[in-house]
Amino acid sequence: AGIGALRRGLADCPVGELLRVDCVVYLRPKPTDRASEFTATITSGVKDGGKYYAVIDLLAPSAYNPSYRSNVGEPPGDDHDAKLVMHEYSTILLERITRAKKGGWRFFSAPGWFVNGYEEYLGLTLTTPRNREAVLQKYLALHKDNPGRVSFAFGVGVEDDYIDGALLLLFMHETFGKKRVQAVLASGEPRFGAAMQSALGVGLEEFRKLWDEWLKNKLR
Numbered sequence: 001a002g003i004g005a006l007r008r009g010l011a012d013c014p015v016g017e018l019l020r021v022d023c024v025v026y027l028r029p030k031p032t033d034r035a036s037e038f039t040a041t042i043t044s045g046v047k048d049g050g051k052y053y054a055v056i057d058l059l060a061p062s063a064y065n066p067s068y069r070s071n072v073g074e075p076p077g078d079d080h081d082a083k084l085v086m087h088e089y090s091t092i093l094l095e096r097i098t099r100a101k102k103g104g105w106r107f108f109s110a111p112g113w114f115v116n117g118y119e120e121y122l123g124l125t126l127t128t129p130r131n132r133e134a135v136l137q138k139y140l141a142l143h144k145d146n147p148g149r150v151s152f153a154f155g156v157g158v159e160d161d162y163i164d165g166a167l168l169l170l171f172m173h174e175t176f177g178k179k180r181v182q183a184v185l186a187s188g189e190p191r192f193g194a195a196m197q198s199a200l201g202v203g204l205e206e207f208r209k210l211w212d213e214w215l216k217n218k219l220r
Contacts, residue, residue, distance in 0.1 A: 002086050005126035006093055010182060018096040022053040023089075027060040035059045037068050037076075042088045044095060052096065056088045071163065072138040079130045087123035094118055097185045104188035105195055113158045114192065117165015121173075124166055136170070139163050144219050152208040155193075171214045176200050 007015045026035070034041040034057040044054040064076035074080055094115075095107040108115060124131045124139075142163060143149055149164050151157040158164035172181045180199055187195035197203055202210070 001082075002089055002126070005086070006090060006122070009122065009126050009178075010093065012179065012182060013093070013097055015093060018093055018100065021092060021096070022051065023056065023092060024054070025056045025058065027058055029060050029063055031059060031063070032057070037064055040084055040088050042091050044092060052092075052099075054092050058084065058088070071160075072135065072142070074135060074138075079128045079135070082127035083120075083123040083131050083135070085123075086127050087119045090119050090122040090126075094185065097182075101186065101188055103190070105190060105192050107185070110192040111156065112161040113156060113165035113168055115165075116161040117158075117167075117169045120162045120166035121169035125170075136166075139167055140218055143167065143215060147215065147219070150211065150215075152204065152211075155204070156207075167215075168211070171211055172200070175210055175214055 003015075003019060006019070028035040031037065033039075036059055040059070041057045042054060044052070046052055061076065061081050066076070068076050070080065091107075098105065098107040124136050146159075149159045150168065156168070158168070169181070180201075183199035184192075184195050187199050189195040189198055196207075200207070
């Protein structure tokens, strides 16, 4: 289901080709340093000979305590699991889009709000109706109580790479359109900041103004 959603969500990218990699997913029956109720891990890279690989560690759904709640109060269950799997697995596609270029910046050279935020955005928007609606609204509600969670004092700063980053990616998609956001990934610019400015067509100050307007409208 996740692969199908990625094919639809990033239809202009050769998703099938880029996801044709060695990927092993471990469902851990009890918490480890790589997989717990609060931790999931992906390790990826290129082996000798240039072959891409990925290893994802997740805590098995049956190992969650029924009293577990996420950072926005969500219980364990199918919605939580779908978001988590998509968050981790989408890393492969996002990273490989930047690796497929002849040159330019690479995914993990971007700031954490973009890396984790893009993954979380896909985890929310490409999985279940509850994630797209109720959970996303919980992320927005945090900004109603604290609209300064995203700052622009010297670049873009966030309180939480996942929550605030996901909202920044939602803002970017709704404001600039998914083609221009995905153009950031495909950009041949050597640095992430230059790729953002080139693909979106705005500098930091205009980006901030558009964000402020978007957030104000969302929180009405």
